[in-house]
Amino acid sequence: AAQGFRPVAEIQFTGFIYPAIDQLVNHASRLRTRTRGRLSCPMVVRSPAGGGIRAIEHHSESPEAMFAHVPGLRVVIPSSPARAYGLLLAAIRDPDPVVFLEPTRLYRAAREEVEDDGAALPLDRCFVLREGGDITFVTWGAMTKETLAAADTLAGEGISVEVIDVATLKPLDSDSVLESVAKTGRCVIVHEAPLTGGFGAEIAARIAERGLISLLAPIERVTGWDTVMPLPRLEQHYLPDEARILAAARRILAYQ
Structure with a gap:
């Protein structure tokens, strides 16, 4: 990459990515600053x-928050084939290293027509998947499916939900999230990584710092538990689902 190529490395599962942490954190992400802008990666x-x-150990990791903490790295998680296409093109064209995490369960579960037109999507924008005025759902990756399902259920009850797909965690499009929360006053953040240190905490912090006055209720996070991803038979008890999202939404909708 430093010699002018644009390599795309593929690591079979994120559980196998940890041996490459040294190269990503200590070298790829620092090359621009190390050379005072003469080289990039x-x-x-x-x-x-x-x-x-329902895979075995090391096949179901969600380490996006760890990579987002590294200065110089971009972190992208698409939630549909079309967005994966546009965001991957943008990642390849970007002058800095990008960690591009692809939700495993969507490989065979998400289908749509994709225009092979070479059009990239911006790496600094969220996607508003659904507009609403009563509550904001913020999510990314495979969790968009459960989040949209919960929004459909609430719509049937007369509750208008705005659903935001973050897509690019770093750089985070804070403005889009804040604009939505300013409109709705309520926010549920959904991700399948563990709660503690998850990227949802960063989003919640930015809302608290810049949009606290807009909140009508505490922010809720619906996440994986603070444990290692369990083996297949217990996986459904770990992953956030529509029921947990609905429970969180109803708590803050009822908040006085």
């Missing part, structure tokens, strides 16, 4: 991420 590291496939 335009590379993409693709890897399947997340659960939902």
